[in-house]
Amino acid sequence: MNQSIAVWLVVALALFAANLPFFNERLLLIGPRRQPKSVIWRLLELVLMWGVMLACGFALESYLGQRAPQGWEFYAATGCLFLTLASPGFVWRYLRKSVERDTLHVG
Structure with a gap:
């Protein structure tokens, strides 16, 4: 595997x-199904997923060569990037109009 494939992966x-976390109602992807899952659980799962992705990136970097030391700036930038990548799920879960919520029940 070359470096560019690893980056895109x-x-x-x-x-x-x-x-x-925004498309799944299970706690930590394997726990019991909840209706609806709270925002706190979704944010906790988001932080845990960020940690898992950091570990995957570090593992791929070690596989391809020597791992470079990282400062706090790296973690701040990757955290902001991860939040940006999570925006479609957040919009789908919390900002889209729901037909059930917006329908007037007359009668």
Whole structure:
């Protein structure tokens, strides 16, 4: 696997992982199904997914060569990027108009 494939693989996995808490009602993807899952659980899962993606990126970097040391700036930038990648799931879960919510029940 070359370096460019590894980078795109991590970006694609990050996009998937960042949106997963918003499209899933299970706690930590394997727990019991909840109706509806609270925002706190979704944010906790988002942070955990960010950690998993960091671990995957570090593992791929170690596989391809020597792992570079990272400062706080790296973690701040990747956290902001992960939040940006999570925006489609957030919009789908909280900002879209729901037919059931917006329908007037007359009668």
